[in-house]
Amino acid sequence: MKKILIVDDQMEVRELINVTLRSSNYKLLQAENGPQALEIARKELPDLILLDVMMPKGGIDGFEVCETLKKETLTRDIHIVMLTAIQQEVDLQRGRKAGADDYFTKPFSPLKLLKKVSDILGDPE
């Protein structure tokens, strides 16, 4: 079963993504801040991380999480999709620079998110 790590500081957003993806056959993991995301990612080695950009708590934002994981041998192949409320050139650049594989803009349609995830991971087993 493919593993997906959902990283967002807002509980509602994590629940939304959770509900969106739960009917498909993925294992869903959650983290509410940067350090937690790094910890879970290293331990669980998920296939995909849906990573929110803005996470003031813990002193590590989404870009830094992405950058860190992409540097580490163990985690560098994890597909990372940045979730961003800001569809701005600067953020897209920062995301690319951090090594993100893709991005997804908030607010989003759950259906479209589901499609994006299945495009990346293939049909859930």
Added chain:
Amino acid sequence: MRQRKVIIVEDEVVLCNLIKEGLTSLDDGISVETSNSASEALSIIQKTEIDIIVTDIRLPGMDGFQLIEKAKETQPDIMSIIITGHGDVDNAIEAIQLGAINFIRKPVAMTDLYHAIKIGFDRRELLLKLKDSEERFRSAFSHAAAGILIFSLEGDLQQVNQSIAKLLKYSEKKLLKKNIADLEVRGDKPGIMALAGKLISGPQDHVHIEKRLKRNDGEIIWVNISMSVVKFNDKPAYYTAQIIDMTELHDYRESLEHKVRERTLELNAALHDAEEARDHISAIQRSMADGMIVTDLENRILQLNPAAEDLLNVDAEKMLNQPIDKIFIDKELREEVLLHIRYLDVGYQFDFEVPTKNRKYPVILRARTSVIWDKNGKVTQIIYNFHDVSHEREVDRMKTEFISTAAHELRSPLTSIKGFSEILLMRDDISKEENMRFLTHINNQAAKLSSIINDLLDISRIESETSYKLEKATYNLGHILEEVLQPFIEQHPKHRFETILPKENLDIFIDGEKIGQVFKNLISNAVKYSPDGGRIKINCKSSGGFFNISVIDEGIGMTREQVSKVFDKFYRADASNTAIEGTGLGMSIAKGLIEEHGGSIHVESEYGKGTIVSFTLPIEEKTKHSKIETS
């Protein structure tokens, strides 16, 4: 030498001839005429120049005296010697008084006579010489080109010559009746007599002055006077003055001087204008808020105004003659700029950064180029004008940040609203319980969205200042606080709310609704950031026409860095804590509203211990238009 002539007049023929013979034998250089009567002698004298008459007094007809008198009418310089008989001594004395030079007694001793004649010759020669020199002097005096005046110690003119008479347009005779002072122009100082007086007392015996004299016809002329005092036996006798007409020279010099003065004035005026213009320009340069650098074509700094010194944080003196590289440190930028300069791109605009140590943000200056042309149309200098755009840049940056933060703040609740509503619409695997929870999420997030939008509107109203209008009236501060506090007390049983109000009148002239909002924002922060409950104290004191209000909590507090950002828009001290909601605009809005009321706000906090937010509000509105009281 001319042969001297003597005439012997003696009625005794023998004696007459004897004397002739005697004299001729003594001196063959003497030509001797003889005559036996005065009348005959006179006719000879009238025809021939005679040096000396030697005559007997007693003669038939005209006597010797008469002869001498008559002879002098023809020949004034003729000498005479008298021959007298015994008892004629009185006559002899009379003769001498008449001008005879000597007398010889009869019988005539030839040697005595000869001697007397010799003396007569000498005397005559001297006289002639004197007369000649006198004549020469007189002639020189009267015909001299320079005017000459001789005047007494009292100033009365004693002698004048033709030139001065002509110059002053007087007749010589009339001029001699004048006093020197009559010739002066009244009021001219110093007067000639005053100067003349100094010659007597002073060390100098002559003086040269330029003076104006008045002509007989009233015309005034300029003259050069050389004056001296003539002394006899060390006593001043009279003055002489030589006068040269200077009118033409003076007029010429006057007009020359006038021209010089005029030109000097013109030059001074031009110089003054130039100086004024220069001062004006340099005053403008000095007072200009914009920095200005002037360089030559080799990009060397020629000038740097005080504003440039300030903006660039450099010393103008040290920068002079330095290459512009000292200013445009960034090589890439410099090359770009200098390329534009080379192609004389006038008005080329660029931004450059000034390295600073103490400032939070770099200083960015915006420069514009222009050039100075000389009169031949050649570019000689380059001017860089620049001003600080750091603030504009910072504002730009903050605007961008504000927009992205606002977008984020709006999109977060929208994500829930859009996402959950779509889930509820599309999915059939939602339990009743979930259904309820998702709707609650949607509802909460919609409320949050609406609150964010209200905050945004407030902040934009506060920021645009002009359009923001407080609706002030007299409110009771206690009532406002009570009204705001009530819902908090009800919703937060974990917190203890304490209010300390002064006993005196709590009336205050404010916009009640807005100050209510300030209380709400501050109390909600106090509640949010003390998640474990605790005491929240609202302390209100009045002093010096102000209310000082503090909201004190015992919550999680803030670090110094967090405190410094507390008034930044959208800043949330602990944004990730989902239990703590907010837009991050509350403090900015509170600050805006307090300041709008003429108060101030500040925050103290200790991490882990709690936070104190204090603000002041003026009790009475400052009267902007004082009423005119009528008595």
